[in-house]
Amino acid sequence: MRLDKYLKISRLIKRRTVANEACDAGRVLVNGKPARASYDVKVDDVLELHLGERVLKAQVLSVTEYAKKEEATSLYRMIEE
Numbered sequence: 703m704r705l706d707k708y709l710k711i712s713r714l715i716k717r718r719t720v721a722n723e724a725c726d727a728g729r730v731l732v733n734g735k736p737a738r739a740s741y742d743v744k745v746d747d748v749l750e751l752h753l754g755e756r757v758l759k760a761q762v763l764s765v766t767e768y769a770k771k772e773e774a775t776s777l778y779r780m781i782e783e
Contacts, residue, residue: 703765704740705725705743712775713774714760715753721739722739725737726738726739729752729753731750732749732750743765744762744765745762745763745765748762749762758783763779764777
């Protein structure tokens with residue numbers, strides 16, 4: 703699954719266009735490297751999001767095409783906030 707879509711489905715970022723812009727600006731790192739929105743997310747990838755003053759670090763636990771609001775947090779595990 704594309705990185706921008708994963709960020710939206712997991713609700714780490716609210717909208718896919720915002721996720722796409724964050725990737726283009728270099729504010730999203732995967733395994734320590736800047737990633738494009740088209741990056742193919744895999745289980746055990748470590749995502750690092752630089753959103754303003756906040757830095758979120760999460761490990762991918764599951765990749766699914768659809769997740770309900772209640773299930774969204776089960777797609778990743780927060781490492782740092």
